[in-house]
Amino acid sequence: xxxxxxxxxxxxxxxEKRRGKNTFIKLSIYLIVVLLLSFGVFGSTVYFDGQSQRxxxxxxxxxxxxxxxxxxxxxxxxxxxxxxxxxxxxGKIAQNNLGLRPAEPDQIVRLIPSDYDFKGASTNGKKFxxxxxNAKSKIVVND
Amino acid sequence: MGRKSFLLKILAVTIFIxxxxxxxxxxxxxxxxxQHKELYDKAKKKYTSVMKIKGARGEIYDYNANLLxxxxxxxxxxxxxxxxxxxxxxxxxxxxxxxxxxIPYDKVYERLNRKFVNGKxxxxxxxxxxxxxxxxxxxxxxxxxxxxxxxxFSDGTKRYYPKDQLLSNVLGFINADEIDAVPxxxxxxxxxxxxxxxxxxxxxxxxARDGIPLSYGNNRFEDKKQGDNxxxxxxxxxxxxxxxxxxxxMEKWKPKTVYAVMVDPKTGSIMAMGQRPSFNxxxxxxxxxxxxxxxxxxxxxxxxxxxxxLVVAKALDLGVVRPGTMFDCEKGKWFFAGKLxxxxxxxxxxxxxxxxxxxxxxxxxxxxxxLGKKRLYDLFVQYGFGKESGLPFEPxxxxxxxxxxxWDSLSATRFPIGQxxxxxxxxIVSAYTALANNGQRMKLRIVDKIQNSDNGVIYNFPVKxxxxxxxxxAANEIVEMMKLVTEEGGTATKxxxxxxxxxxxxxxxxxxxxGEYSHTYFxxxxxxxxxxxxxxxxxxxSIDEPKGASYGGVVSAPAFTQIAERALKYLxxxxxxxxxxxxxxxxxxGN
Numbered sequence: 118x119x120x121x122x123x124x125x126x127x128x129x130x131x132x133e134k135r136r137g138k139n140t141f142i143k144l145s146i147y148l149i150v151v152l153l154l155s156f157g158v159f160g161s162t163v164y165f166d167g168q169s170q171r172x173x174x175x176x177x178x179x180x181x182x183x184x185x186x187x188x189x190x191x192x193x194x195x196x197x198x199x200x201x202x203x204x205x206x207x208g209k210i211a212q213n214n215l216g217l218r219p220a221e222p223d224q225i226v227r228l229i230p231s232d233y234d235f236k237g238a239s240t241n242g243k244k245f246x247x248x249x250x251n252a253k254s255k256i257v258v259n260d
Numbered sequence: 261m262g263r264k265s266f267l268l269k270i271l272a273v274t275i276f277i278x279x280x281x282x283x284x285x286x287x288x289x290x291x292x293x294x295q296h297k298e299l300y301d302k303a304k305k306k307y308t309s310v311m312k313i314k315g316a317r318g319e320i321y322d323y324n325a326n327l328l329x330x331x332x333x334x335x336x337x338x339x340x341x342x343x344x345x346x347x348x349x350x351x352x353x354x355x356x357x358x359x360x361x362x363i364p365y366d367k368v369y370e371r372l373n374r375k376f377v378n379g380k381x382x383x384x385x386x387x388x389x390x391x392x393x394x395x396x397x398x399x400x401x402x403x404x405x406x407x408x409x410x411x412x413f414s415d416g417t418k419r420y421y422p423k424d425q426l427l428s429n430v431l432g433f434i435n436a437d438e439i440d441a442v443p444x445x446x447x448x449x450x451x452x453x454x455x456x457x458x459x460x461x462x463x464x465x466x467x468a469r470d471g472i473p474l475s476y477g478n479n480r481f482e483d484k485k486q487g488d489n490x491x492x493x494x495x496x497x498x499x500x501x502x503x504x505x506x507x508x509x510m511e512k513w514k515p516k517t518v519y520a521v522m523v524d525p526k527t528g529s530i531m532a533m534g535q536r537p538s539f540n541x542x543x544x545x546x547x548x549x550x551x552x553x554x555x556x557x558x559x560x561x562x563x564x565x566x567x568x569x570l571v572v573a574k575a576l577d578l579g580v581v582r583p584g585t586m587f588d589c590e591k592g593k594w595f596f597a598g599k600l601x602x603x604x605x606x607x608x609x610x611x612x613x614x615x616x617x618x619x620x621x622x623x624x625x626x627x628x629x630x631l632g633k634k635r636l637y638d639l640f641v642q643y644g645f646g647k648e649s650g651l652p653f654e655p656x657x658x659x660x661x662x663x664x665x666x667w668d669s670l671s672a673t674r675f676p677i678g679q680x681x682x683x684x685x686x687x688i689v690s691a692y693t694a695l696a697n698n699g700q701r702m703k704l705r706i707v708d709k710i711q712n713s714d715n716g717v718i719y720n721f722p723v724k725x726x727x728x729x730x731x732x733x734a735a736n737e738i739v740e741m742m743k744l745v746t747e748e749g750g751t752a753t754k755x756x757x758x759x760x761x762x763x764x765x766x767x768x769x770x771x772x773x774x775g776e777y778s779h780t781y782f783x784x785x786x787x788x789x790x791x792x793x794x795x796x797x798x799x800x801x802s803i804d805e806p807k808g809a810s811y812g813g814v815v816s817a818p819a820f821t822q823i824a825e826r827a828l829k830y831l832x833x834x835x836x837x838x839x840x841x842x843x844x845x846x847x848x849x850g851n
Contacts, residue, residue: 188333198422
């Protein structure tokens with residue numbers, strides 16, 4: 118075999134060898150990429166699932182807090198009712214010496230006029246306090 | 261050689277990585293496919309929990325949504341004796357709970373030491389139920405500080421009556437057992453099916469290691485069904501005013517029982533209804549005999565003279581008498597059908613208005629005879645005597661109205677003056693709505709509406725139809741007569757309210773004791789409505805066996821005034837008459 122033929126044979130062999138190696142490397146790279154992508158997908162699924170679990174946990178914790186607060190509110194509501202009962206109020210009035218008492222009928226001055234007009238009513242020598250449709254303030258009539 | 265070695269290294273790494281992945285894939289196959297059932301069952305067993313959820317019992321409110329009965333959150337204190345620790349720890353825990361919760365040391369120690377029963381481990385014992393929420397929170401902190409183990413807190417609620425004995429006889433109470441609430445009386449019993457929550461939901465769910473339910477998985481949390489809320493026609497401030505006066509009456513006259521009923525004559529709504537003696541449903545250790553019963557509903561009484569206007573109104577309506585028709589009151593003693601009938605004073609000739617004003621028994625008896633037995637019987641039936649009132653309470657007394665066939669010659673003279681006929685306070689008040697409502701009697705109602713606590717939907721209980729007993733003209737005439745009762749010359753001048761016209765009637769009924777009418781035991785009553793021409797309410801005050809005085813005008817009428825004055829202020833009912841101004845130097849009216 119002459120040198121040129123041998124060289125071309127060698128080159129052909131080399132090319133073939135290189136092609137074989139290239140294919141092998143390419144396949145390996147593809148396989149690694151696919152595996153990495155699969156791992157990536159799997160990993161992100163696990164990550165988002167974990168996020169979902171964390172959020173669910175937060176929701177449950179908040180629901181628990183709301184439940185506790187609801188009970189506190191119910192407790193406070195009932196405490197408010199207890200503090201609005203007459204014995205409690207009277208007790209506080211006495212305890213603090215407030216000296217409160219209901220108004221006498223003649224001490225009530227109505228800002229919204231009554232439907233009743235007592236002008237001209239017989240007084241028999243008595244003083245009367247009344248409000249009328251046209252009256253703007255309490256009027257005392259002396260006989 | 262260099263390149264070959266490089267390629268060999270790449271090959272080796274590739275084989276290594278692929279092998280790892282193949283191993284993982286095979287392992288995954290074994291876990292997910294081969295061992296799936298076994299592992300799934302194991303996990304399910306460990307991380308599945310059962311939750312029993314029951315809704316809360318419905319609440320009871322007054323007309324203006326003031327809470328009368330609610331559920332106060334509380335905590336049940338439990339322990340796992342097998343986690344508490346050794347003898348020393350158990351003793352320490354028992355000493356702590358005995359001092360903090362005021363329970364006997366021996367009792368607590370015995371429970372905490374109960375590690376086995378019939379050979380099985382005990383994991384739950386009760387230390388104390390219904391611990392208030394604030395106390396429970398403090399206890400938690402203290403238990404943590406003292407490092408007491410094995411204690412856990414279970415959330416619960418307790419039925420609570422925030423106003424203590426206010427309206428207690430009407431509201432009733434329940435006994436709570438392990439499973440359910442057992443209603444005993446009152447609204448709690450009558451509306452138990454509405455107030456009760458639905459059956460407990462039992463939910464199976466998957467949880468994480470820390471107990472939090474998992475968002476995925478086979479979880480179905482059904483909403484618990486709450487009991488519905490009941491709104492009464494009672495107005496709490498008016499109820500408080502009434503009960504305050506009842507306490508004063510008990511103190512002053514030392515009676516057997518005292519009660520008051522306030523009703524809106526236009527709708528039949530009961531605005532207030534109180535009695536003494538009563539009880540505190542939050543503290544039943546002090547419950548005395550029959551104090552918990554609603555005697556306004558369960559007991560009857562002979563009404564006495566308060567019956568008179570009801571009969572005279574009908575006589576006016578039928579035209580058998582006029583306000584000016586005269587009757588001879590026989591100077592206070594009248595024999596009829598072989599029996600003596602007396603008046604409290606020796607009256608001579610009186611007209612019908614004066615008969616009412618002065619409460620003449622003889623005059624009323626003669627009017628009734630003119631009216632006639634049959635019409636009288638029919639009238640009593642129309643008023644609802646001898647029948648239940650239609651309110652939801654059980655048991656309810658119907659009173660006694662003798663059947664017409666059993667009426668004798670005396671019946672027509674005695675029943676109209678309130679003797680020989682048994683009525684309940686509710687029947688009397690219902691009958692008086694006819695006088696106050698232009699001749700139309702209203703049936704009573706105590707529940708205004710029901711609210712679904714889940715969706716807020718409200719069911720209103722409608723006002724029942726009025727029943728016309730007599731004409732508006734007759735109603736106006738009888739009201740004019742009843743106004744005279746509270747004016748000078750009447751039997752109830754103490755029921756006069758400055759600024760208002762009061763229409764009312766006193767009643768002093770002898771009690772039937774040992775086969776005869778007693779001269780010692782009386783029921784003193786006053787019933788009226790104010791303002792007379794457009795009443796805001798009808799109010800009955802009745803005192804059973806007052807000591808020291810017996811006349812309705814002396815005992816009950818002042819109580820009526822006290823209650824009515826304050827009620828009129830609360831309801832902002834404007835005065836219809838001039839109000840006298842107090843002269844300076846005169847003693848002021850007390851509280």
